[in-house]
Amino acid sequence: MYLGIDTNTGLVYEGLGAPDMPAIPTPSIAQAKLIEKDSDWDDLPRGLWSSPLAWVFREDSFDPVTRTRRGRLYEPQPGQGQPNEQAVSPHPYEDPLVRQLGREGRAIKRMNTFTACNPLLLLTQQGQGMTLALGSSRAASGWRILQTEALANGCVMVTLKSLSAFGILPAIDYAKIDEPFRPAVREAIERVLNSAFRESGISVxxxxxxxxxxxxxxxxxQSGHEDAKTLATDLGELAKKTEGRAMDCVGKAAQIVARLHVRGKPNEQHAKGLRAPLEGDAEFALHAVGLAIRDFGWAV
Incomplete structure (x- = not known):
């Protein structure tokens, strides 16, 4: 199955032998890149003109509740320059009166062409569990590949789960935080959001x-439980100060995050035979931050 994107209008074409039939309605398409190491986030596609050889993702469905997307993944058509000329059937959105017909009832379009992303099928577990970035260097989002399927027409279908921490961390109502504390809280949360699912588990x-x-x-x-000296206290000691209070759950979660932090140190790993924190551990740490925001009553 082939896909073509008209460089002039952005209209989309598809077909089994060539991308020559209008895709109606026009699907949502984003450039895609498989993230195999942290530095890949610094080398994302820059648009069809600047990065014509990037993969593209054609969305078929999106569920905002479960934060999942389902769609087809394509790679640039091998052996074809990008863009190239293709003979296509007139597109009803562009030429409803069929005035642009050429020879054999076809119109010539200059487009970027793609075919099913078979390289994904050659990876371990067909890429399942790996991270796929959608978008461009201007703005992109991270998605986990949950499932990969080869369809009867040759397309490669993937089911994706959002890795955005914005779905995990609640928005903060900064009016509920004392003004002197707001800059530090804002900066700490921004660092978490910027690192989530883009950096290593240890870093997150x-x-x-x-x-x-x-x-x-x-x-x-702020709640009057401790004095200003507490602002310089380490997380482990802070967690102990919540014992017997309503925020005991936050304290217990914070203690686990503190231990995960220690596990990230090579000397601790060697001395105690510990494994380094992985992405699943990083996700737990993110949920712990979200728990604190909610329990403190600072969520919007």
């Missing part, structure tokens, strides 16, 4: 540990 855990330290210390002082 470190940012979450720092955020929990800021959140816990500011809440303890």
């Amino acid at each position: 855990v470190d940012h979450c540990r720092a955020a929990l330290t800021v959140l816990l210390s500011r809440w303890l002082v």
